[in-house]
Amino acid sequence: MTSDDAIPTTSPTPSESFTDFSDIDGFLRIPRLASVAAGPDGRVIAAIQEADEPGSKLVSSLWELDPAGEKPARRLTFSEKGESAPVPAPDGSILFSSSRPDPQGESVEDKPAIWRLPATGEAQLLAATPGGISLLAVAEDGTVLAATSVLPGGSLEDDAERRSTRKDAKQTTIWHTGMPIRQWDHELGDAERHLVLVSPDGEITDLTPGVGTVPLNSAAADLSPDGTTVATSWTRRVRGGETRSDLVLLDTATHQRTTLLEADDESQYSSPSFSPDGARLALVRSTLSTPSDTSYSRLEIRTLADGATVTVPLGDLTLSDLDWADATTLLVAGDLHSSGAVLTVDAATGEARTLASDGVYSSLAAASDGAVLALRSDVGTPARPVRIAADGAVTELPAPGEVGALPGTLERVETEVDGVTVTGWLCVPASASAAEPAPVMLWIHGGPHASYNAWSWRWCPWLSVERGYAVLMPDPAMSTGYGDEGLNRGWPRRAEVVFRECETLFDQVLQRADLDGSRTAMLGASFGGFLANWIAGHSDRFDAIVTHAGLWALPQQHRTTDAAASKMRVHLHEDADPDWYRTNSPHHEIDAITTPMLVTHGNRDYRVPVSEALRLWWDLVSAWEGDPEDMPHRFLQLTSENHWVLTPSNALAWNQAVLAFCDQHVLGAEPVPDVLPW
Numbered sequence: 001m002t003s004d005d006a007i008p009t010t011s012p013t014p015s016e017s018f019t020d021f022s023d024i025d026g027f028l029r030i031p032r033l034a035s036v037a038a039g040p041d042g043r044v045i046a047a048i049q050e051a052d053e054p055g056s057k058l059v060s061s062l063w064e065l066d067p068a069g070e071k072p073a074r075r076l077t078f079s080e081k082g083e084s085a086p087v088p089a090p091d092g093s094i095l096f097s098s099s100r101p102d103p104q105g106e107s108v109e110d111k112p113a114i115w116r117l118p119a120t121g122e123a124q125l126l127a128a129t130p131g132g133i134s135l136l137a138v139a140e141d142g143t144v145l146a147a148t149s150v151l152p153g154g155s156l157e158d159d160a161e162r163r164s165t166r167k168d169a170k171q172t173t174i175w176h177t178g179m180p181i182r183q184w185d186h187e188l189g190d191a192e193r194h195l196v197l198v199s200p201d202g203e204i205t206d207l208t209p210g211v212g213t214v215p216l217n218s219a220a221a222d223l224s225p226d227g228t229t230v231a232t233s234w235t236r237r238v239r240g241g242e243t244r245s246d247l248v249l250l251d252t253a254t255h256q257r258t259t260l261l262e263a264d265d266e267s268q269y270s271s272p273s274f275s276p277d278g279a280r281l282a283l284v285r286s287t288l289s290t291p292s293d294t295s296y297s298r299l300e301i302r303t304l305a306d307g308a309t310v311t312v313p314l315g316d317l318t319l320s321d322l323d324w325a326d327a328t329t330l331l332v333a334g335d336l337h338s339s340g341a342v343l344t345v346d347a348a349t350g351e352a353r354t355l356a357s358d359g360v361y362s363s364l365a366a367a368s369d370g371a372v373l374a375l376r377s378d379v380g381t382p383a384r385p386v387r388i389a390a391d392g393a394v395t396e397l398p399a400p401g402e403v404g405a406l407p408g409t410l411e412r413v414e415t416e417v418d419g420v421t422v423t424g425w426l427c428v429p430a431s432a433s434a435a436e437p438a439p440v441m442l443w444i445h446g447g448p449h450a451s452y453n454a455w456s457w458r459w460c461p462w463l464s465v466e467r468g469y470a471v472l473m474p475d476p477a478m479s480t481g482y483g484d485e486g487l488n489r490g491w492p493r494r495a496e497v498v499f500r501e502c503e504t505l506f507d508q509v510l511q512r513a514d515l516d517g518s519r520t521a522m523l524g525a526s527f528g529g530f531l532a533n534w535i536a537g538h539s540d541r542f543d544a545i546v547t548h549a550g551l552w553a554l555p556q557q558h559r560t561t562d563a564a565a566s567k568m569r570v571h572l573h574e575d576a577d578p579d580w581y582r583t584n585s586p587h588h589e590i591d592a593i594t595t596p597m598l599v600t601h602g603n604r605d606y607r608v609p610v611s612e613a614l615r616l617w618w619d620l621v622s623a624w625e626g627d628p629e630d631m632p633h634r635f636l637q638l639t640s641e642n643h644w645v646l647t648p649s650n651a652l653a654w655n656q657a658v659l660a661f662c663d664q665h666v667l668g669a670e671p672v673p674d675v676l677p678w
Contacts (some may be wrong), residue, residue, distance in 0.1 A: 017404030039088030139227030185642030335481035386444030424474035537589025596632035602641030
């Protein structure tokens with residue numbers, strides 16, 4: 001992989017930018033860029049989310065952006081239900097998803113449908129199904145590949161009647177015959193996911209009738225440019241409660257299915273993407289994780305005529321997005337060295353070169369003039385639409401949601417641990433000085449395969465910085481963007497390795513005169529929440545610990561998570577590896593916890609079930625030997641949330657509670673009241 005010097009991003013002069021980070025509600029109401037798409041006529045369409053008035057949800061709308069970066073963005077849609085996932089059609093219209101009512105008839109149970117917005121005129125309903133329908137790809141003639149939901153054992157023809165009968169009877173039963181049975185925040189087994197074709201005039205053809213509840217649950221699929229073939233991942237059950245994902249081709253005329261690549265006990269396949277001429281297929285081959293090795297993803301480009309396959313050497317980059325620039329060039333984006341990059345890949349040779357760096361890029365879209373459209377973000381900048389020229393020059397396009405001056409500085413920091421360089425980002429409030437050093441938070445990210453390299457609406461350090469805290473966000477062992485070696489360092493999820501690297505970097509930055517090492521807090525979510533729970537029982541150096549969606553009792557969590565198959569494959573039964581469980585499961589050290597802990601968890605979290613928080617909370621409360629009114633621990637239960645906190649009003653309460661809890665125990669502020677005022 002070759003690399004060019006990074007070219008600075010250019011931006012238009014902001015007309016209205018958010019700067020008041022003390023206003024958490026205002027922060028949560030900043031418009032958020034969700035995706036960007038490029039049309040064949042040069043149009044640039046973006047989906048932008050905003051909180052509704054009561055803060056009950058985020059509502060998306062479509063905007064047209066100026067590809068030259070000179071004119072303000074223009075809003076295209078305004079419905080109360082919102083519009084998302086824009087995909088330009090060959091005729092210049094914009095296809096999108098919405099559950100808005102059909103002005104020409106009745107809506108279908110308030111389910112998402114596919115709409116068409118012409119270059120001029122009003123949007124029109126293209127296709128709707130009783131179970132909702134989502135757009136996946138568009139062929140050259142305007143034929144759409146989509147996915148829909150059908151009750152088990154039924155068909156599109158009888159689905160509406162069967163759903164009505166089930167609803168009227170208030171029947172909610174699910175008959176399971178194997179694993180998996182849950183995914184993130186929803187049940188599996190109560191519906192079949194089908195792939196369908198939608199003709200330009202709205203006729204729907206089911207490509208996978210009678211498919212069953214397993215094969216297409218989380219399938220990624222693409223439609224060949226000529227509309228004759230669908231490439232899709234296809235899941236099947238195997239022994240031991242596990243599944244494997246093959247890559248199959250579906251003939252859209254005969255519905256015949258052919259297995260192109262069959263998964264085995266070492267690898268499986270996903271993310272197929274046809275080249276614009278249909279001659280090649282880009283795909284991701286992922287190895288299966290084991291007790292000694294995590295899963296590694298390999299980008300492959302396969303020539304369909306002869307099966308010749310090129311494996312693309314991505315170096316340290318961890319793949320996150322791809323799109324075809326033309327028939328011979330693939331665009332790739334991913335995490336790289338606590339930042340990110342966009343690469344161009346020669347489809348014939350697999351040679352990769354850096355097109356853009358110094359930022360995290362997503363929603364790649366090849367423009368008709370040879371440029372690349374994308375969303376770019378970094379720790380100090382939310383996702384912004386950009387145009388990347390062939391020479392790598394990055395120009396920001398005007399759009400709502402700009403953020404102005406930050407309440408502090410952002411600095412890249414690093415240290416060496418056992419011969420390995422550990423990198424992170426340090427956010428320091430503008431008010432910090434040697435005379436008045438700032439208290440410091442240590443944040444540990446989830447994953448563990450993730451990176452603190454981009455803006456986060458959920459975990460935004462600048463809210464804490466505005467409050468006067470410095471925030472350190474390391475990328476320790478198992479972080480993305482540091483190649484296979486970085487992903488596997490500390491595997492299998494060894495808490496002491498991650499904490500040693502984070503603590504070493506933490507101790508190094510605490511040598512600064514403007515930081516106060518006597519006032520500290522530690523915060524983490526998911527894997528970071530697991531680390532928070534583990535640290536609570538192994539260190540008393542922090543004044544407060546906040547754990548969100550954290551694993552507590554690993555023998556319990558590994559069997560109840562929706563990812564039980566991979567967890568048990570890697571970590572085995574506790575009787576098979578008792579030393580690992582004794583060393584890493586936080587619940588063994590409940591009697592050693594003295595630091596005040598704030599536990600937060602969503603009831604609809606199936607990745608880290610709420611039973612982890614319930615057991616942790618019982619253990620904390622029952623182990624407290626003082627008077628009940630003096631117990632320092634608190635539990636913020638989010639009854640409607642999943643692994644994240646997505647409802648704006650709940651995110652407001654969560655941020656307020658976290659900051660108030662840290663203020664009390666780190667800064668000595670007034671105790672958080674027993675009845676929250678938020």
